[in-house]
Amino acid sequence: GESVGLHLPTLSVQEGDNSIINCAYSNSASDYFIWYKQESGKGPQFIIDIRSNMDKRQGQRVTVLLNKTVKHLSLQIAATQPGDSAVYFCAEMLRGGSNYKLTFGKGTLLTVNP
Amino acid sequence: NAGVMQNPRHLVRRRGQEARLRCSPMKGHSHVYWYRQLPEEGLKFMVYLQKENIIDESGMPKERFSAEFPKEGPSILRIQQVVRGDSAAYFCASSDWAGSSYEQYFGPGTRLTVT
Numbered sequence: 001g002e003s004v005g006l007h008l009p010t011l012s013v014q015e016g017d018n019s020i021i022n023c024a025y026s027n028s029a030s031d032y033f034i035w036y037k038q039e040s041g042k043g044p045q046f047i048i049d050i051r052s053n054m055d056k057r058q059g060q061r062v063t064v065l066l067n068k069t070v071k072h073l074s075l076q077i078a079a080t081q082p083g084d085s086a087v088y089f090c091a092e093m094l095r096g097g098s099n100y101k102l103t104f105g106k107g108t109l110l111t112v113n114p
Numbered sequence: 115n116a117g118v119m120q121n122p123r124h125l126v127r128r129r130g131q132e133a134r135l136r137c138s139p140m141k142g143h144s145h146v147y148w149y150r151q152l153p154e155e156g157l158k159f160m161v162y163l164q165k166e167n168i169i170d171e172s173g174m175p176k177e178r179f180s181a182e183f184p185k186e187g188p189s190i191l192r193i194q195q196v197v198r199g200d201s202a203a204y205f206c207a208s209s210d211w212a213g214s215s216y217e218q219y220f221g222p223g224t225r226l227t228v229t
Binding site for chain 2: 008045103107
């Protein structure tokens with residue numbers, strides 16, 4: 001299940017199960033969102049992105065859902081594998097002018113048990 | 115096709131010394147971003163640069179920190195007179211908007227330790 005630890009929220013799943021990682025973003029004007037995966041000691045790795053004119057986008061084994069009404073993003077990982085164990089961050093962007101910076105959420109630690 | 119390169123990967127400095135972190139963007143990318151990450155936290159935006167221009171430095175501390183992205187060579191993040199609170203992982207990302215994606219590609223990071 002999902003729990004909030006002292007620092008990062010954590011999610012522990014069994015190999016083969018589906019995982020759902022949630023994120024609340026901060027700026028209702030943000031119009032572009034990305035999910036990143038970060039393994040220990042490495043930089044963030046792009047997983048999937050979605051624009052604000054969409055509410056769902058699918059990739060290989062991953063689906064991102066966007067609910068602008070409640071400013072909520074989720075990342076669904078199908079058939080979770082041990083290699084999916086990492087910290088997952090959502091990031092938001094308000095495009096336009098000189099403002100193309102990403103604002104990152106706190107992150108969720110996903111642990112996949114074999 | 116080489117990704118974003120950062121060096122050094124690990125840097126140890128004593129308090130009061132200077133730290134220079136280098137970032138070479140992906141080939142063809144002309145936009146560079148620097149982010150800082152404290153342990154068990156998300157990345158915090160510091161500065162956004164294009165060649166020879168600082169576009170947005172709203173996340174940079176007002177003192178001791180500076181960044182540049184010259185016409186030739188890597189982008190440099192410079193921290194003068196480091197303090198223990200500067201210890202963190204510093205990530206560089208690059209992007210190219212020739213297409214329709216705003217994806218930022220991240221480097222492996224430089225882990226700065228101030229002793």
